[in-house]
Amino acid sequence: MSRPYSAERPEFPPAVPDPDADSATDAVASVRVADAVPSGVALSPSAPSSADPFPLNLDALRTSTGFGPLAGRSIVLIGLMGAGKSTIGRRLAQRLGLGFVDADAEIERAAGCSISDVFRMYGEGAFRDGERRVIRRLLDGPSRVLATGGGAFMNAETRAVIRERAISVWLRCPLDILVRRVAGRSHRPLLNHSRPRDVLERLITERHPVYAEADIIVQCGDDNVDNSTTRVIEALALNHRPRRLPVALDRASYDVVIGAGLIERAGALLAPVLPQKRVVVVTDATVAELWLPPLLESLGDSGFHVRTVVVPPGEKSKSLEEFGRVTDAILEQGVERRTTIIALGGGIVGDLAGFVAASTLRGLPFVQIPTTLLSQVDSSVGGKTGINTRWGKNLIGAFHQPAAVLADISTLATLPAREIRAGYAEIIKAGLIGDERFFAWCEMHGATVLSQEPEPLAEAVERACAFKAAVVTKDEFERSSEGGRALLNLGHTFGHALEAELGYDGRLLHGEAVSIGLRLAFLLSVRLGYCPQADLDRLTRHLESTGMPAWISDTGEAFAADTLLRHMTRDKKMHDGKLTFILVRGIGRAFTCRDVPEAAVRAVLIEEGCASDALQTPDNGRPK
């Protein structure tokens, strides 16, 4: 069906159909334009004017009777030609009991002519406008599965409509598979003029950075339709719209983004907040194996130039030696002032990479992608960075705020149970400091958080993170004399002393030390007469019932009270040579207590089973 151009037509984009009208082209074959023309739709090539949108009969759109478990939202599939949007879309709709609609077919139905003709007669601008109106109308209806043409999501207004009303799923497919799938498909006009591989390569460069804004990304390779559909369903089940917690500070503001699948979208999430598309990813060897590949893919999709530096896992990497090695590697790679350091890993990588960012070239932009529970709920937020010395933990460091924090809760799926427990200590800490209701929530849901049930786990991360963000916003540099950021150290003076004594060799994780430290801070508060015994008992019960370390004897190690006290006097939290502790008046009522008598601390340690002088311990301190 060829129509001549109208002589009156002003300049339109070339009469090339959407190169990726894969779903449409099927429809072009099946919709006989003459049959489908609704009354009143002008097909004459001389009728339209460039100022007018092309006429659409929106009432001609199919309505769906399906409904689904998506809170009224539809699922919009996006991706390049050959990715399988129509095939997977149909199967997905069938399995979810939803209607399936091919947006391009509906555009043709509403336009009364093929997409090729719309492009030729009205130009791409008019087509995109019509496409947006059709998609909006389709998304107004009951929830359904919608396959869109490959160019639809490239249009900012259409993206906004989809974001507002649907869940977008990018079916991401490797180039080689796409090339194979589109081979010999003569109904894709663009492919008839150039080598399919060249066309697809160009489309990947143009479109992947924008597709990366999809809510969900599903890798679709050579798997069969059923398996790919299952993956989409699983990803939908895990989908929580990312939550953004703003951290608004005097000199810097940033968002903590919390959600599933964020690493796969990191490029799109970071591109708008970074000064340059050059980054160095610092990670540790364990995390590199698990989570570096999707991060590199996502950054690559968004056009980032990426280098990586891998450090050994473990607290030993927070050392001057490793700091030197990482800065050397970064400088050797020719880092620029606007190059961003991305920390991918737990609190150790975050603290080390953050300090590297703070000090290299007097400060490079910095991003945190925390992958442990502890780092998601605590260390990645607030800008404290640093390394350890033989004199104690975090004694060299700087405040250096990140430009963004992406807390991808999907990464927790690969975290060992012991690390989850370590992170949980920092979660309950939030409740113990200032939110009794949150602690009560932990009492109800702690076991499910620890067994990594996605819903309670996500909620715990959000609530603890929100708590930390709020505290940091009010007292960025820990200057507040009362309350403020220092309260976040609840349990840490005891915890750091235990860690230091064991030499950070993995026998006691930081979070485990904090867990024990929390109980000791409550015990000291009770002994000093600040806190009711009932609150200490409540905390002990919760720690024990969830399998958290609560007693010094849970470390399985022997300690001497005086040695631990010596570590405490070297802690940064000393003021004028006096022992300063964060104590509690009860659950949710922490306060700073300066000048805590050393004798009271020693008595608590001995009560816990520590040796009073040399190391010939111990009674384990537990009530008989």
Ligand SMILES: NC(=O)c1ccc[n+]([C@@H]2O[C@H](COP(=O)([O-])OP(=O)(O)OC[C@H]3O[C@@H](n4cnc5c(N)ncnc54)[C@H](O)[C@@H]3O)[C@@H](O)[C@H]2O)c1
């Ligand atoms: N800056 C702050 O405000 C702050 C606050 C609290 C703690 N910290 C620091 O954080 C550090 C502890 O952090 P951490 O507990 O996250 O330890 P970590 O960084 O050592 O991570 C724990 C272990 O888990 C591995 N790992 C990380 N992510 C994983 C994943 N998704 N799947 C499988 N394995 C994974 C790591 O390789 C490592 O072996 C301490 O040095 C502590 O001082 C800093």
